[in-house]
């Protein structure tokens with residue numbers, strides 16, 4: 001005889017009548033969520049360590065679109081996870097009222113860890129969603145709170161998986177499907193996730209831009225057809241400062257000869273073009289054709305060690321992204337440019353006029369705009 | 378048993394690492410704790426009861442339309458929730474029109490209409506299939 005999946009509602013709690021509050025639905029949703037959270041954790045760590053690489057880690061500059069894909073997966077996958085998470089917690093909600101509330105010390109610890117799991121999961125998706133919609137309603141800095149909570153979530157998830165594995169194995173792996181009702185519900189949840197993904201993915205995958213009806217960004221919308229994360233106004237860079245005839249791009253630090261260029265002098269240097277995306281930490285990305293001087297050429301002109309690291313300084317007056325590091329792998333890449341124009345036009349002030357960095361496989365926040373100094377260390 | 382204990386140790390290690398990070402590496406641990414616990418309380422105390430109530434109301438819908446209503450609410454509700462911050466538009470900034478550039482209210486209505494149409498077709502097809510499967 002086929003054993004039916006057990007309902008999660010104890011029989012003396014009459015309120016939860018739907019058959020969907022049961023073990024097998026919880027198990028299926030749990031498997032999907034496990035995959036989704038693991039993917040979010042891995043892609044999130046990639047983003048973190050691309051922005052703050054420990055000394056031993058050298059990110060490659062290729063493939064060009066690697067970060068674009070991992071961060072797109074992180075954010076759009078994360079949004080598609082929201083329906084799964086809500087469905088899972090709806091399914092197991094009757095367990096909140098189990099009686100007696102705690103049966104033993106072990107049981108109390110398990111329930112406390114469920115609180116940690118639920119809290120961390122909700123925290124990650126809520127702060128993530130608010131962050132990509134630029135609604136900074138929370139009283140802390142997003143990135144560090146979201147980063148550390150990820151470890152709490154994954155720790156609680158590991159323990160949860162170990163505890164529930166026998167049940168998952170029993171209900172999902174060993175039993176045949178025993179009801180359309182349940183399949184319909186799971187299909188509905190998958191459809192909700194799919195709809196979220198389809199209405200968002202075009203902010204990173206431009207062929208679907210027109211379908212991205214609910215995405216916070218639209219490739220093609222912005223000055224010169226490229227969206228902007230931080231405007232010149234927000235960065236405190238005025239048109240007067242950027243247009244100042246006294247502006248010079250300086251190459252200093254551990255160089256054989258220091259260099260200094262006016263804008264006209266830069267424009268006279270050999271120029272190259274590259275098709276590269278701005279791939280934002282917030283998951284959107286948009287490709288553009290950039291034109292400018294290879295950073296490699298400039299550094300060779302100044303005479304630097306092949307393994308030198310380079311620091312770019314912006315004209316921005318405030319903010320943590322006023323400077324960025326360029327590793328030797330990145331500056332050796334012929335696609336890494338100090339761009340002067342985008343899509344055939346002189347850079348808009350919001351895109352970093354007079355001169356900005358654009359490099360392959362690099363988070364947008366590190367594509368420093370309004371560059372005024374290149375320091376070799 | 379050994380793998381189980383190893384896994385518990387790894388899990389506990391990650392949790393402690395995260396807690397240490399929250400305490401030492403974030404800008405406002407108190408605000409963090411408030412949002413962490415607050416999310417659970419709002420979810421368990423307000424959000425789910427509201428969803429359960431809606432679910433209970435759908436059982437009053439005539440059986441012929443019930444599946445359609447439930448499917449539309451499930452998919453449409455989830456999509457609305459995710460789209461809500463865009464529709465409310467608190468993130469808009471005067472200096473940067475490329476942030477939240479679309480008419481999200483209108484777009485949400487379009488998406489919800491498509492969901493409803495798909496749900497009609499899908500439930501009708503399912504009913505049709507069931508009828509033709511009937512051995513009578």
Ligand code: HEM
Nearest residue numbers: 040041044045047048078079124125128129147150281282
């Ligand atoms: C709705 C779901 C989610 C969204 C929208 C989202 C969004 C984001 C964004 C925008 C960033 C970039 C932060 C920055 O560098 O400024 C990020 C980073 C990150 N996310 Fe998420 N996230 C979500 C879910 C998750 C989940 C479930 C996890 C954990 C399993 C996670 C772990 C991380 C980690 C570790 C980072 C790196 C943070 C850093 O750079 O220090 N995220 N996320």
